[in-house]
Amino acid sequence: MSIEVNSVGKRFGTFVALDDVSLTVADGRLTALLGPSGGGKSTLLRIIGGLEQPDTGTVRINGTDATRIPPQRRNVGFVFQHYAAFKHLSVYRNVAFGLEIRKRPKAEIRERVHELLALVHLEQFADRLPEQLSGGQRQRMALARALAVEPSVLLLDEPFGALDAQVRKELRDWLRRLHDEVHVTTIFVTHDQEEALEVADELVVINHGRIEQVGSPAEVYDKPANDFVMSFLGPVTHLAGRLVRPHDLEIFTAETPEAVPAAVASLQRIGFEVRVTLDAGAEQPWAQLTRGQSEALGLATGDRVWIRAPR
Numbered sequence: 001m002s003i004e005v006n007s008v009g010k011r012f013g014t015f016v017a018l019d020d021v022s023l024t025v026a027d028g029r030l031t032a033l034l035g036p037s038g039g040g041k042s043t044l045l046r047i048i049g050g051l052e053q054p055d056t057g058t059v060r061i062n063g064t065d066a067t068r069i070p071p072q073r074r075n076v077g078f079v080f081q082h083y084a085a086f087k088h089l090s091v092y093r094n095v096a097f098g099l100e101i102r103k104r105p106k107a108e109i110r111e112r113v114h115e116l117l118a119l120v121h122l123e124q125f126a127d128r129l130p131e132q133l134s135g136g137q138r139q140r141m142a143l144a145r146a147l148a149v150e151p152s153v154l155l156l157d158e159p160f161g162a163l164d165a166q167v168r169k170e171l172r173d174w175l176r177r178l179h180d181e182v183h184v185t186t187i188f189v190t191h192d193q194e195e196a197l198e199v200a201d202e203l204v205v206i207n208h209g210r211i212e213q214v215g216s217p218a219e220v221y222d223k224p225a226n227d228f229v230m231s232f233l234g235p236v237t238h239l240a241g242r243l244v245r246p247h248d249l250e251i252f253t254a255e256t257p258e259a260v261p262a263a264v265a266s267l268q269r270i271g272f273e274v275r276v277t278l279d280a281g282a283e284q285p286w287a288q289l290t291r292g293q294s295e296a297l298g299l300a301t302g303d304r305v306w307i308r309a310p311r
């Protein structure tokens, strides 16, 4: 189902959490709300889900004005960072819960729950209690539970936020594949640019209660609307007063048109990359090279080089 947010404003006291936010999410998309902490991502997600009321503006779900409809009647599924499972119920019963309270036939529930547990790769854990699962498995159970009642919209608020880096990475891949199978319109909140770039069809960059840019991961990364988006989406450095991606900065060992002279201040090897800090007088930009590039240039500390930002 499509979602239309129209001129939504929200204040907490005098603090403006959302300032005239408008956004359209197309049916079946996986959209990331990305931005720094406190920017208003969760507030926007909660307004879409009906957990929070906007002061101004409207939310339409599949063309219908849902602004005053309570969350339980919006047909949305939620997953939060700290998922509140029923501790005394098995994984199976946790996933079945929404169907049981809707008084669906037992056989239908059994079939649906097994289907969902297979989808999230938790079939063999059906009889365990939530506390007997790892953090990543618990979040997968949370997703199965949210999907059980066939929501039109899935809202995820930092669903992998509390997990370690390795598990987060696995769950990202998994969420992407799950979405390719299920196609439910999904909005997820993250402050992690890599997570957003990797998983989402569309990014919505939010800062200080405003949308800075909406676009595909490639558009937002390659054509940032402003310096904020550019800095937030990846590392940046300064050359000739401009923001430049360190991996776009070109280094030459001979004088080159449009390149400015600099000295190699330091070389630092970090995994597969080499960071070259340069001294260009007023500015100290840094470049990110592969080991191969660095070796081909034969750079050493103190060398005189010429550096250029891409056009």
Ligand SMILES: Nc1ncnc2c1ncn2[C@@H]1O[C@H](COP(=O)(O)OP(=O)(O)OP(=O)(O)O)[C@@H](O)[C@H]1O
Binding pocket: 012, 015, 017, 035, 036, 037, 038, 039, 040, 041, 042, 043, 044, 189, 191
């Ligand atoms: N119920 C509330 N009462 C008062 N202030 C609130 C309330 N909810 C949110 N805020 C404030 O609104 C701002 C936006 O919060 P929100 O949770 O939407 O940001 P966020 O971008 O999701 O950040 P985070 O990633 O840290 O959750 C924050 O400054 C927050 O302190």
